[in-house]
Amino acid sequence: MDEKQIRRDRLRYSKNKTSSGLALLAIVLNVFYFVSIYKSDVGNYYYTWLTGVSIIFNLVFMLTVFLCSEGVKNYHLGYSVTLIVVGVIQFVRTRIIPKKAYEAVVILADQETKVMTDAQHTRIIIYLIASGALLILAGVIGIIKTATLRAYEKELETKTAA
Amino acid sequence: MASLKLQHLEKIYDNKVQAVYDFNLDVKDGELIVLVGPSGCGKSTTLRMVAGLEDITSGKLLIDDRDITSMPPKDRDIAMVFQNYALYAHMTVYENMAFSLVLRKENKNVIHQKVLAAAEILGLTDQLNKKPAQLSGGQRQRVAMGRAIVRTPKVFLFDEPLSNLDAKLRGATRREILLLHKRLRATMLYVTHDQTEALTLADRIVCMSMGHVQQIGTPLELYDTPANLFVASFIGLPPMNFFEGRIENGSFVSEDFKYPLNAEQKELLKAYENKEMTLGVRPENVVRADSGIRVRVNLNENLGQTTLVHGTAGSSKITCKFREWCDYKEGDEVYVGFDRVHFFDKETSNAVR
Numbered sequence: 001m002d003e004k005q006i007r008r009d010r011l012r013y014s015k016n017k018t019s020s021g022l023a024l025l026a027i028v029l030n031v032f033y034f035v036s037i038y039k040s041d042v043g044n045y046y047y048t049w050l051t052g053v054s055i056i057f058n059l060v061f062m063l064t065v066f067l068c069s070e071g072v073k074n075y076h077l078g079y080s081v082t083l084i085v086v087g088v089i090q091f092v093r094t095r096i097i098p099k100k101a102y103e104a105v106v107i108l109a110d111q112e113t114k115v116m117t118d119a120q121h122t123r124i125i126i127y128l129i130a131s132g133a134l135l136i137l138a139g140v141i142g143i144i145k146t147a148t149l150r151a152y153e154k155e156l157e158t159k160t161a162a
Numbered sequence: 163m164a165s166l167k168l169q170h171l172e173k174i175y176d177n178k179v180q181a182v183y184d185f186n187l188d189v190k191d192g193e194l195i196v197l198v199g200p201s202g203c204g205k206s207t208t209l210r211m212v213a214g215l216e217d218i219t220s221g222k223l224l225i226d227d228r229d230i231t232s233m234p235p236k237d238r239d240i241a242m243v244f245q246n247y248a249l250y251a252h253m254t255v256y257e258n259m260a261f262s263l264v265l266r267k268e269n270k271n272v273i274h275q276k277v278l279a280a281a282e283i284l285g286l287t288d289q290l291n292k293k294p295a296q297l298s299g300g301q302r303q304r305v306a307m308g309r310a311i312v313r314t315p316k317v318f319l320f321d322e323p324l325s326n327l328d329a330k331l332r333g334a335t336r337r338e339i340l341l342l343h344k345r346l347r348a349t350m351l352y353v354t355h356d357q358t359e360a361l362t363l364a365d366r367i368v369c370m371s372m373g374h375v376q377q378i379g380t381p382l383e384l385y386d387t388p389a390n391l392f393v394a395s396f397i398g399l400p401p402m403n404f405f406e407g408r409i410e411n412g413s414f415v416s417e418d419f420k421y422p423l424n425a426e427q428k429e430l431l432k433a434y435e436n437k438e439m440t441l442g443v444r445p446e447n448v449v450r451a452d453s454g455i456r457v458r459v460n461l462n463e464n465l466g467q468t469t470l471v472h473g474t475a476g477s478s479k480i481t482c483k484f485r486e487w488c489d490y491k492e493g494d495e496v497y498v499g500f501d502r503v504h505f506f507d508k509e510t511s512n513a514v515r
């Protein structure tokens with residue numbers, strides 16, 4: 001066996017821990033995001049139903065990504081695809097609550113004051129984008145590894161059959 | 163692979179228990195040595211001293227003539243396989259076998275090839291992705307061996323590796339170890355209290371009792387020419403029969419019977435005239451005869467090819483192993499002779515040879 005083939009052969013006995021680890025990291029970043037967003041010294045920007053949806057989404061997000069992080073370990077294509085989809089959703093989310101919150105103002109001493117500071121906004125955007133990027137990366141790595149492994153397995157099969 | 167020398171090894175535990183006395187052994191390259199003896203005789207202690215898991219109180223330990231007496235275990239290049247396997251439950255077979263190499267930061271591709279090669283030798287190729295809990299006892303033991311093999315150590319140590327297996331699996335795994343030894347030509351030190359394992363596996367056996375080495379020799383030597391009463395009674399199944407008596411006028415005379423010596427034996431026992439002796443006869447050396455020693459049968463056990471007859475010759479117990487099917491009833495009488503006997507000096511308990 002040459003180096004390349006050994007590397008492929010190793011896939012048969014090792015789990016896809018890279019994708020799994022990246023997905024878990026994405027969960028952590030998402031936690032950072034939602035503990036950071038509702039914080040403000042001046043006024044508030046709670047949107048009754050939207051906040052509710054956001055809380056539920058965060059729960060579903062964590063559950064899904066956690067399940068996927070286990071699933072990708074064993075080279076299942078579906079979990080990789082799901083990770084990519086969820087990653088894209090993270091990007092889309094930057095346009096909803098963060099955007100609204102950043103645009104919200106209150107009148108303080110007759111002056112329009114932003115509820116969310118620039119720094120806070122940058123931070124939560126980074127959390128979301130990074131989380132989404134990690135998920136997409138995890139998914140792509142998962143797909144590549146899975147495809148490599150499946151192709152290799154097919155190769156072995158034809159070899160033993162021949 | 164390597165040679166191993168144990169020179170005057172002694173072990174005294176912190177609580178002043180001396181577990182091993184003056185242990186001397188030269189293990190040649192590629193030899194399989196079995197340490198055998200009853201429970202508590204110091205076998206594991208000796209092995210653990212070689213592994214470096216136990217301090218050596220005095221004496222020297224050499225691998226390839228290099229002194230490793232005070233070297234820490236990880237530098238000794240010795241792999242030990244334990245009775246309880248000591249596998250990591252959360253890791254797959256593959257990961258278990260690769261683990262020690264991963265710790266040493268070896269190249270992953272190199273590790274991969276070593277693990278696959280070991281799995282091939284042990285017939286574990288199809289089990290590599292399973293966890294230990296999904297394996298049978300025999301397979302787990304093979305994984306434990308695989309973990310030792312991938313390290314290509316200088317010396318393999320086994321501490322009763324088969325005692326957790328059922329009888330059938332024990333036999334099969336025993337044969338696998340023997341094949342493994344042949345294939346790897348590895349230097350191995352193997353501890354067991356089971357004499358069958360010792361006789362079947364060993365190039366040489368070390369028989370121990372109470373911390374003392376009683377005899378070192380090939381299986382045949384221990385079986386055929388035991389050095390003393392202990393070895394004679396320990397090796398052989400069922401165990402040897404012993405009779406107390408004395409040498410009188412060219413015969414061994416006990417309370418229960420008189421055994422006339424042949425010329426050779428008379429020569430051998432010249433110095434023992436009128437001295438106390440112990441006569442030993444293996445059950446398989448007891449043969450049926452038309453006259454001779456009268457045995458009163460207590461129990462008849464048919465084993466198929468052979469029959470074990472337990473009885474008494476006068477006041478002494480005797481077990482006979484006849485090579486045919488017998489149907490004695492309790493109280494039957496049968497005459498037997500001995501076709502090979504061993505004599506032991508009663509004072510020293512050493513064999514007279």
Ligand SMILES: Nc1ncnc2c1ncn2[C@@H]1O[C@H](COP(=O)(O)OP(=O)(O)OP(=O)(O)O)[C@@H](O)[C@H]1O
Binds near residue numbers: 179180202205
């Ligand atoms: N850690 C210890 N501290 C004190 N004494 C010990 C210790 N380990 C063992 N011993 C004693 O040393 C003697 C030899 O023990 P060892 O474990 O070597 O026996 P063994 O031949 O392996 O027996 P077994 O067949 O039961 O495993 C025993 O009398 C035992 O009680």
Ligand SMILES: [Mg+2]
Binds near residue numbers: 205206207321
């Ligand atoms: Mg022991």
